[in-house]
Amino acid sequence: MEITSNHSIDKQASSIGENSFPGQIHDTPGGGVVLSKLDDIINWARSNSLWPLTFATSCCGIEMMSVAAAKYDFSRFGFEVARASPRQADVIIIAGTIVNKMAPVLKRLYDQMADPKYVIAMGACAISGGPFFYNTYSVVKGADHVIPVDVYVAGCPPRPEALLHALISLQDKIKSGQTREQIQVSKPVAGGDILHQL
């Protein structure tokens, strides 16, 4: 069987393109009026320029590099600006096993990222310890023991298409206001982001 293109992803990508702008445009003489919610526009803008942190501990990092390369190319979805510094990144893709010695580093990287921040657990190791679940003394059994995770991608390592699907799922989640952070701040918090209180 020849695998030529990523039909489902292309389809999904085109559907995102169609309903891209959240709001209604009303034609009026001499121009138009756009009606929308500020939250929706902010979510729409955020979801389309998510900058990933180049955080790869093991094998999944190579598949992440494949996704960055020309054949799969995550820049189609606004992810191409991979940052090496957590202070400039929006999403951390945990690509690989997290071991006890690395766990505090991961926590620190997450803390250093500016809000809003999102986390994708890529591969079996980041989800649950994966192949290293049994009989090891040093592996953290899932990155969600250390930092909260928004999207999980299964696989060891996941195919590039699977990671692309996870990235698109994260975008959908942000657009619909369903990420962990968005649900949390919908309740008024002291000192919370002013935009969310509008």
Add this chain to the structure above:
Amino acid sequence: MVEEIASTADGNIILNLGPQHPATHGVLHLVITINGETIQKVEPHLGYIHRSIEKMCESLTYRQFIYVTSRMDYLSSHINNHACALCVEKGLQIEIPSRSQVIRVLMDELTRIASHELWWGAMAMDLGAFTPFFHAFREREAINDIMEETCGARLTMNYMVPGGVMQDIHPNFQRRVKEFITLFKSKVSEYNELVTGNIIFQNRMKGVGNLSAADAISFGCTGPTARGSGVSCDIRKLYPYEIYEKLDFEEILESDGDSFARYMVRVREMSQSISIIEQLIDNIPEGDFQAKTKAVLKLPKGEFYQRVETARGDFGVYIVSEGGTTPYRIKYRSPGFSNLSALDHMARGSKLGDLVAMMGTLDLVIPDIDR
């Protein structure tokens, strides 16, 4: 915990590189002592991806433990699996069919090319050139497609099993490998035009990170790192396994011992691997792809060692058996660990900016070092 930036009494500055740094190719942590811009000492800190693989293998059977080795040096996963399969076969004293031997060597050499391609792209990226990365991955994806068809996986294949290979090659295998050879040959000159001949690249690589032949031996360096210093250490030539002794290929040696020499060894090795594949692709013998083995493998009491040449150097598997279905102790000799130990020696006295170029030419895979 080491302080982020600290200064010592004699005016030296201690600088931490990693574990989160794009140039360390993973989670290596280097504590660098610098005086101005000159490196005084480089101290690698390991263990950020120590997954206790050796301990884990003690509770897995001889069929099961091979899959974990794909996750060590994931860029030469076939070759790691190969070493383990050979070591178990040595213990069981079984001969494997010639068809599976040829398939194994073909897969090894394809893996070697894929690994060197990735290294080449990442190496150029370390020095600030982003385009070569795309060029390298274009050809690498062609190899991944071939692997996927036959082994069912792109990266962690687990294709080699004790007794042969897991399943027969895909009917398209030979055609697609030949297509890849044509593709690669048309592109390899592009590599040299794009990077090798570039004057900026050469200035950053030549005379940097010198490693003499004597030092390479004393640090236990193997693979392209040692061959860049003129040390003949290709396991395929020195201790041939499978059908390597019948094949006509050249061990690439460069005498300069600097970063550029190590670079040239890897670039030239890709063409040698292509020549090996060309010799074999039309001559895959008919027959079984797997020898008949018992359902439960038991190695006789004793110690077994097998070394192979991965894309990074001499990889060894040492099994101590007590006669049971699981190994009593397993030790892996990974090439990256020894190669990394030479970094301190190479880097002393050179500038901080050159450290990344040196590290790139060592071709480190951190899970291979930490295991």
